[in-house]
Amino acid sequence: MDKIKRCLLGNNVRYDGRHKLDHYLKNAFDKFVNWVPVCPEVECGLGVPREAMHLVGASESPKLVTENSDIDYTEKMLKWAKEKLEQLEKEKLCGFIFKNNSPSCGLNRVLSKNGIGIFAKEFSSYFKLMPVEDEDRLRDEGIRESFIKDIYIFKKKH
Numbered sequence: 646m647d648k649i650k651r652c653l654l655g656n657n658v659r660y661d662g663r664h665k666l667d668h669y670l671k672n673a674f675d676k677f678v679n680w681v682p683v684c685p686e687v688e689c690g691l692g693v694p695r696e697a698m699h700l701v702g703a704s705e706s707p708k709l710v711t712e713n714s715d716i717d718y719t720e721k722m723l724k725w726a727k728e729k730l731e732q733l734e735k736e737k738l739c740g741f742i743f744k745n746n747s748p749s750c751g752l753n754r755v756l757s758k759n760g761i762g763i764f765a766k767e768f769s770s771y772f773k774l775m776p777v778e779d780e781d782r783l784r785d786e787g788i789r790e791s792f793i794k795d796i797y798i799f800k801k802k803h
């Protein structure tokens with residue numbers, strides 16, 4: 646079973662009430678996986694629509710803060726993530742696709758060159774061996790094939 650960010654599957658969960666349905670990604674993976682959508686910002690209790698957020702501070706321990714009113718949701722997100730990751734451990738996950746450029750879900754280059762979204766960071770350190778990828782990188786055929794291979798290898802071993 647594979648997980649994916651909800652906005653990529655067409656759920657209207659983004660801060661502006663929209664989605665980021667990625668037809669290309671969905672079509673490329675539909676025949677290989679069962680999608681199970683996850684949206685950290687909505688599931689941790691922030692509404693739709695909501696104020697856009699960004700990461701601030703040091704890239705090793707950034708804060709998740711609203712862009713205009715400066716509300717810090719870091720603790721809320723981390724608390725939710727801890728419980729969610731324990732739940733996800735009970736499921737048969739084989740891989741996870743993250744939405745790029747998100748302060749919660751971005752896997753690469755959020756805030757800084759090595760920056761990573763708050764949930765993506767928690768996920769990656771909890772499931773250290775699970776294949777994870779950034780949706781944008783999966784447009785590259787080589788990266789996509791290698792990710793699918795990794796998913797199958799992971800599935801065989803676990």
Ligand code: SF4
Nearest residue numbers: 650652684744747750
């Ligand atoms: S990027 Fe992540 S937190 Fe933002 S809407 Fe998509 S799934 Fe939710």
